[in-house]
Amino acid sequence: MMLDQVPALRPGFRFQWEPVQNAHVLLYPEGMVKLNDSASAILAELDGTRTVEQVVARLEQQFPEAGPLKEDVCEFLADALGKHWILLQ
Template sequence: MMGISMEQIPRLRPGFRFQWEPAQNAHVLLYPEGMVRLNGSAGAVLKEVDGQRNVADIVALLEQQFPDAGSLLEDVSDFLKDAEQQHWIVFT
C-alpha cells in the first residue's frame, strides 16, 4: 500500500485482540503466537480501531482527546501504516 486514504477503515486482523493488561500496566495486542505490549500512543490509536471508523474519524477523535497535540494526521497515518506492515491490522 502506498499511502493511507482517510476513507479507509482499519480493523484488527482475525485472531488479534486489543485489551488493557493490568500486569503490564499497558494496552496489549494478544494473538495466537504471543502478545505485543503497546506504548501509550499506540494504545490510544488502536483503542479507536473498531472496524467501523475510518482514518479521518480516528484522527478527529484523537485530536479531541489530545487537544494540545495539534494535528495528529501524520502520526496516526504513520502508525497505521506500521501496524499494517506488522500484520496487526487490515484495511477495508
C-alpha cells in the first residue's frame, strides 16, 4: 500500500449507518457487510480525494490514544482492496 495512493469505495458500494444493525454497513449489489468500529472509522475517511497518508493522519488526530495507526490502516485497506470493496487511484 503506497501512502500517496487515494483509496475510494468502488462504484456500486455505499457506506452508511444502519439503525436496524446498530452499526455502519457497507452495502453493495450482492449484499451487505456489517462493520466494526475500526473499519467504520477508516471507511468514513475515504472520500476519493484523501491519500492513505492523509487518512492515517486524520485518524491519528481523532484517536490519539490509539498510537501510530499506519500499519493497521494499511492492513485494513489492503484487505478491503482484496475483497474488492475499494479501489486505489
